Amino acid sequence: MESKINRITDILRRDDGISGAMMYTEQISWVLFLKFLNDLEDSKADEALLNGQEYTYILDDNYKWSSWACPKDAKGKLDLINAKSGEDLLEFVNKELFPYLKGFKSLTQDPKSIKYKIGAIFEYLDNRIANGHTLREVLDIIDELDFHNQADLFQLSLIYEKLLKDMGSDGGNSGEFYTPRPLIKVIADVVNPVIGETVYDPAAGSCGFLIEAYNHIRYINAEENKQRELSTEQLKFLNEDTFFGNEKTPLSYVMGVMNMILHGIESPNIAKTNTLTKDIRGLEEKERFDCILANPPFGGKENDSIQQNFPIKSNATELLFLQHMMNYLKLNGKCGVVIPEGVLFQTNKAFQAVKQELLERFNVHTILSLPAGIFLPYSGVKTNVIFFDRAGATSEIFYYEVNPPYKLTKNKPIKYEHFKEFLDTWQERTLTENSWVVHVNNIKDYDISAKNPNKNEVIEHKSPLELVENIKTNNKEINDLMDEIEAVLVGKDIE
Template sequence: MITGELKSKIDRIWDAFWSGGISNPLEVIEQITYLLFIRRLDDLQTLAEKKSNRTGRPIENPVFQSGQAELRWSHFKDLEPGVMYKVVGEQVFPYLRQLGGDGSTYSEHMKDARFTIPTPALLSRVVDMLDDVPMQDRDTNGDLYEYMLSKIASAGQNGQFRTPRHIIQLMVDLTAPGPTDQICDPACGTAGFLVASSEYVRTQHPSVMTDEQQRQHYHRSMFHGYDFDSTMLRIGSMNMLLHGVESPDIRYRDSLSEGAAGEEGLYSLILANPPFAGSLDYESTSKDLQRVVKTKKTELLFLALFLRLLKPGGRAAVIVPDGVLFGSSKAHKDLRRILVEDQKLDAVVKLPSGVFRPYAGVSTAILFFTKTNSGGTDHVWFYDVQADGFSLDDKRTPVAANDLPDVLARWAQRDREERDRPRTEQSFCVQKEDIVGQGYDLSLNRYKQVVHDEVEHRPPLEIIADLEELDGEIQRGLADLKGMLS
């Protein structure tokens, strides 16, 4: 966790941006991202210089050429604010835009970098704050950036890009990424799922940092994310960098479009919260996806995309709106039938409707499935999450009630003890035959049994007799009162 002192610095910088006229939290993050990248370039050059001094060999592919010292963070950070502002705006940012690349995807996302910090004083404050952060400390870097990203949501704008961190962590814990996985989020936003996966692999499989082959895979070919928002790509890429992943595959792509072809069967794990508030026209949508499910609804098209991107044996954990579970259109039914009959549907975890407040009150669930192309669904595990550790109103304050640890514990038992639990419980299994009999309806309430407590009522005549006695007492009381007043 970052310290209170560092948090307060970020808060002051944030306030300064807002008072300086930059009110879009994404633009604030974007400007800080550029500066973090500039500092990273200087760190890379410094490391190369130290290596060159030790070995006596010239630097291969230097980031900065001779005569470009003024572009380096270590140089301009000590300049007077007005001079620094001119150097950064007129020299450093044009250099970023023409940068061919340092072997990473980051420089590709910097090619349209815009410098919009409004004043020299603000730039100087931001540079001073970032210069205090120990960039070699991966945990501090990651926590710093996560804290800034959380402000996107708290600012009340563009909150759709932020899946709650504890929900992301639950999905990662349940799917347990391994060191050989190829992990993809086709709607990656700020790369929250990829970051959480990288942290899980690093923690649970320390060999990825010591085994050379695994380490190369971890840094260069394990993590893949697509988005069609260039700002998101920059932010997501930097989020991965600051969490210690050197060169993830974070690329521009409209995942559902006709032009996004290829990459079928490449990934072993998909984690995603795709956009599900809209529809596309048939002409612009991939014909391959339309062959799987004829629809314009983005939530159904993304599910079809996930099935296409997964390799056989690959698994997915994805958030869907409740309508996917029980929608009555042919497309809805076809997709659910495919998941149950052609693939292996593992689980449906129902989330409380307040999870995405204050930005949306939509009811959602997490679908877990495995691509087999040959069926395999024997039973489906259902869990009704009623509390996620936060209040379900717009404030989302921490509370004691939290089902998520129980979800994780019972998930491990879903093929054993959970199969015998009655459907009156919070989690239970449903046989495939029952789901087929219900027209592939996957809504939890379709299968959950509610037990009503038996209540014994008194005979009506006995209740009437009591009422008559009370009425008599009232009448006698009124007569006594009249007598006292006469």
């Protein structure tokens, strides 16, 4: 299956309408989704037949995969006479198929129905494959994939994750799509969502946190596809009433909803909205969630109209998201959130006020200090994970500093095994050279930064003569660079 997807990406890279990993992932996604939907409906029709019932297909006959994408002849081979290609295929896809699918959202008012979800996905999608023969090649390869059984669906979900990872590694704005999966798994392990609890991500992106929470609840061992025994009622709750999220950018929203459906969650409650536009004052308990897992955007600035929605005003998005999550957590609820290092140590008025509320109203039980480079290549910002419960005030904080055996780079990313000692120690608060405990009474000015007391910083003392030599060397390098720049500028003036 993976080799077929790799073939498709190679084909799409040659198409005039496609540029970059973000775009070919988007285009593979809608084709994959329609084949998945076809196989899902076939399986439901077979199941209904066995129960003596008749299944009502979501898609009309003309728009089923077997009608337009890859119609078959009597021998089960591609019907070359009726299979569209070239301009005919593009005409059908652009002028009939996509308008039909986009219209689904207006046909039903039930946001939990798969019909509504299809409309929500295609509302923000368009076919960008410019060559109809290229699209024909892609359809033929994807038609060979079979998503009728659980093992194949699981394989598909892994491959889709890889596509999203490749898109994240592409750098630029695509970083919003991908948080390293080992880190997400660790956060899910600590927060530990269980069946019957609701799970929320206010900055869902491609829904990696929600999917990992689903795997944590659904599987005894996700890698071996070993599922827990759940009742019909529990499965319905898991599928329809467990997972919630917000995402404001159209492509992230599409990828997120599609990612969840491809992982077997047919009715995820993902809204396309800017989380920070919601006034967090006066929330009722029924609006809150049992578990919150997130890696919200940070480093951005928000205007006054957005800041009015928060008791403690700040233009820093990370501070607004933190307040949002604190207010959306149910009594005894659990939260794990990635935040930039600055949130921990900054002591200006807004940061102090938010951290005061966090320590006094919530139990900040653990802070995980992440190594530099964990979000490369799209961000080098030093980050931490704060774990807190809405179960009384903070008394002491367990800190753990992750130290991988090598410097993290794009090609040498963080691994789940790098968190083993942390996962073995955080509950019992076992002290190692990487961990320590701070009592709340010892925290000054609400500075909760992770400073490992077990490590002595080595300061290299140099003689005055060595310092002078270093300054002279640096000055020489600066002068050489200035000469090169001047030569370039003079050359341009002559031209």
